Amino acid sequence: MLNNGAVDRIFHALGDSNRRAIVERLSRGALSVSALAKPLDITLAAVVQHLQVLEESGLVRTEKLGRVRSCQLHPEGLRVAEDWLANRRGLWERRFDRLGELLDGPIPSRRKART
Amino acid sequence: MLNNGAVDRIFHALGDSNRRAIVERLSRGALSVSALAKPLDITLAAVVQHLQVLEESGLVRTEKLGRVRSCQLHPEGLRVAEDWLANRRGLWERRFDRLGELLDGPIPSRRKART
DNA sequence: CCGATACTCAAGTCCATGCTTAACAATGGT
DNA sequence: ACCATTGTTAAGCATGGACTTGAGTATCGG
Numbered sequence: 001m002l003n004n005g006a007v008d009r010i011f012h013a014l015g016d017s018n019r020r021a022i023v024e025r026l027s028r029g030a031l032s033v034s035a036l037a038k039p040l041d042i043t044l045a046a047v048v049q050h051l052q053v054l055e056e057s058g059l060v061r062t063e064k065l066g067r068v069r070s071c072q073l074h075p076e077g078l079r080v081a082e083d084w085l086a087n088r089r090g091l092w093e094r095r096f097d098r099l100g101e102l103l104d105g106p107i108p109s110r111r112k113a114r115t
Numbered sequence: 116m117l118n119n120g121a122v123d124r125i126f127h128a129l130g131d132s133n134r135r136a137i138v139e140r141l142s143r144g145a146l147s148v149s150a151l152a153k154p155l156d157i158t159l160a161a162v163v164q165h166l167q168v169l170e171e172s173g174l175v176r177t178e179k180l181g182r183v184r185s186c187q188l189h190p191e192g193l194r195v196a197e198d199w200l201a202n203r204r205g206l207w208e209r210r211f212d213r214l215g216e217l218l219d220g221p222i223p224s225r226r227k228a229r230t
Numbered sequence: 231c232c233g234a235t236a237c238t239c240a241a242g243t244c245c246a247t248g249c250t251t252a253a254c255a256a257t258g259g260t
Numbered sequence: 261a262c263c264a265t266t267g268t269t270a271a272g273c274a275t276g277g278a279c280t281t282g283a284g285t286a287t288c289g290g
Contacts (some may be wrong), residue, residue, distance in 0.1 A: 015130020
């Protein structure tokens with residue numbers, strides 16, 4: 001819960017399908033709040049709340065011009081998630097360097113005094 | 116909620132920090148359920164529940180040998196998430212092909228009779 | 231100035247879900 | 261045979277979070 005913070009917020013944000021739908025639309029280009037709301041069969045207010053989450057996570061940037069709030073994807077946010085995933089997969093591919101840890105306990109051929 | 120299904124389950128699974136912690140540990144190599152539980156300050160039962168979610172999402176594969184269940188990362192699951200993110204970013208980078216849609220409504224210089 | 235548009239904010243509802251406890255099953259070691 | 265280890269399952273709780281309603285603010289067009 002009180003994790004890395006950035007990664008936490010981003011994956012939490014992406015964990016909701018409506019928020020992912022918003023990200024999908026925004027990857028096509030900037031949109032206003034009400035434009036985002038139209039295809040979503042939830043209230044404008046709900047969309048605003050999702051946008052708050054997305055903005056706090058760094059996935060989306062918004063700017064208000066007059067009475068319309070323009071929402072843009074902020075791709076560096078996506079980058080954080082991509083990097084996390086790539087790191088996991090990278091470690092997994094190099095996992096043979098660390099063989100012999102099926103259990104986390106001591107391995108018969110190695111003495112390890114710990115606590 | 117009843118979305119693409121695969122993508123939905125995967126991002127939902129990754130939305131929880133304990134589950135991400137499990138994925139992180141598993142990227143280092145296979146582990147048993149109780150080995151996974153140890154550093155997590157939640158109950159074994161809770162870990163089992165997380166593993167169910169992870170397995171149903173396709174991120175993790177498990178196999179039971181004797182009384183120990185060995186859990187492995189299933190990297191194709193990660194791939195689905197990576198692909199989704201890469202697609203969003205790809206579209207974003209090519210977004211200038213579709214300029215002129217700040218609002219989804221008509222743009223002053225264009226007549227568009229709609230409903 | 232008036233009405234319509236485009237949000238904003240605060241409360242409150244309600245369901246999903248993360249977690250615990252507890253009882254149980256199966257396997258392994260001695 | 262006995263007990264410890266490892267996991268499974270069900271039940272219930274409790275918090276979070278997605279969503280709505282409703283009332284309010286600010287901006288735009290005429």
